[in-house]
Each structure stands twice: as structure tokens, then as C-alpha cells.
Amino acid sequence: MDLQGALEILKRNGYKYTGKRKRLVEVFYRESRYLSAKEVLDYMQEDYPGLSFDTIYRNLALFEDIGIVETTEWQGERRYRFCCGGDEHHHHLICTFCGKTRTLHVCPMNAILGKPEDFDITGHKFEIYGTCSTCKADVAVSKM
Structure with missing residues (x-):
């Protein structure tokens, strides 16, 4: 998944392309790894100091539902990263x-x-x- 692909998925599914969502996509693109919601919030607060966990979790759930991010869990915490994309089973x-x-x-x-x-x-x-x-x-x- 790349930056433009993620933004196209948002648009194709009828969701607004907001500054926060764009920044969230940029965080996943730049980091290219699994991130906890806390790590995502820390990155996002650089640009949005008043941002809440609720907003992060709501957008992460949306991104998962429409196929922008995939999740895993380790050490008792859910983690998120860009979907690999493609149809190849792996x-x-x-x-x-x-x-x-x-x-x-x-x-x-x-x-x-x-x-x-x-x-x-x-x-x-x-x-x-x-x-x-x-x-x-x-x-x-x-x-x-």
C-alpha cells in the first residue's frame, strides 16, 4: 500500500479526505511497521495537540474496515500497519x-x-x- 492508494480507498468508500486522515495515512506510510494506538497518537499530536484516543481508535477502526490497515496483537496490545495489498496469499x-x-x-x-x-x-x-x-x-x- 502506498500513500495515494490509501487516499483513493478513502475516496472510493465515500469518506472525507480530512487533514487528520491524511496525516494518519502519512504516519503509516512513513513508519512502514506495526504501530500501537499510543504510538499513532504520539505522532499525530505533533500536528494536532488536542487529538484524543477516541478519534485515533475511530479512524483506525475505519481504516481496518475499508482495507487500509491490518492488525495483529502482541504483548496484549492491538497494533496496526498498512495492508500489504495484492491478492497473493501470504x-x-x-x-x-x-x-x-x-x-x-x-x-x-x-x-x-x-x-x-x-x-x-x-x-x-x-x-x-x-x-x-x-x-x-x-x-x-x-x-x-
């Missing part, structure tokens, strides 16, 4: 330090389950959490 490796993801182009469900009898799978989600090489190196340096 899963993610997610760094729990920086929130960046890497795509897995193979589906573990095929190896685990195959095609079950008398059951149509309509969807699933598979994510692997860990530490990316950049964060692992940063942690090693900080321990010295």
Missing part, C-alpha cells in the same frame, strides 16, 4: 522490538492441515513473532 514474520515485518510466501497451513474433509476454510492468520537482525544487533551492542 503470512508474516514480525519483529516485536521495531514492529517491522517480513513476508512469508509459503503457507504453513498446507503442511499442517492440507485440505480437511468436510470443511471449507474461509480464512486464517499465521504470524511468527521474534527479533529482526537489526534489532538483535542493537540489543547485543547495548549489552556490551
